[in-house]
Amino acid sequence: MNDPVTTLDARFSDTDAEPTSWEATREVLENAQITWLATVRADGRPHVTPLVAVWLDGALHFTTGPEEQKAVNLVRNPHVVLTTGNNTWDEGLDVMVEGEARRVIDRDTLARLAAAWRTKWDGRWHFEQDDDVFRNDIGDPALVFAVEPDKVLAFGKGTFSHTRHVPRVTPTGR
Template identity: 85%
Template sequence: MNDPVTTIDSRFSDPDAEPTSWSATREVLENAQITWLTTVRADGRPHVTPLVAVWLDGALHFTTGPEEQKAVNLAANPNVVLTTGRDTWDAGLDVMVEGPARRVTDPELLGRLAAAWRTKWDGQWVYEVGDGVFRNDIGGPALVFAVDPTKVLAFGKGTFSHTRHVPRQGR
């Protein structure tokens, strides 16, 4: 998502609050070390798990093993929420990304994503690309998913603000 429509919700914001800019929101997504993924089980119960994610090309990307609960849930319902931020009340910015998760299998994009993971975590997350998945020496294949946001919420703390970023129509 680039150049979204940005609005502030005055119902949940301090009277003097300004909307959080898209660049500040995107910076939180780009730099987050942990992101929490929420999926929905087939019986409707939520499933929440922490993971590492990469922001690239206007989408938030994450991985999962094909047999993990995340993958099972996504096969039935691709709609997810990814959340990151700080565990403080009076400082920082919390960000929520909502949208459908789609599999990434393109070798060129997977290569760029593998490089992004390696760079973001100083070589601690090293993936090779093969057969439309990530591979490493820790376990089996890792499916890669992208979430193109349908909505991003940014919650400013200290001066409380509730900002909504949505894609522009026609893009």
């Protein structure tokens, strides 16, 4: 998502709050060390797990092993929420991304994403691109998913604000 429509929801914001800019929101997504992924199990129960995500080309990306619960859930229901921020009440910015997870299988995109993952933390997230998956250092496969946001919510703390970012609709539909 680039250049979204940004609005402040005054119902959930302090009277002197300003909307959180897209730039500030995107920065939180780009710099997050941990992101929490919520998927839906076959019986409708939620499944939430922490992971390392990468923001690239207007989407938030994550990986999972083919047999992990999140991968199993995504086969049935691609709708997800990814959240990040901090655990303090009165400072920082919490961000939620809503959308559908889709597999990334393009070799060039996977190569660029593998390079982006190596920049996370201290470089210990090392993947190699192999056909339509990543491989870790012992050769295990990792599926790569992208979430192009349908909606991004930014919750400012201190001066409390509730900002909504949605894709700008163009004559071509997005």
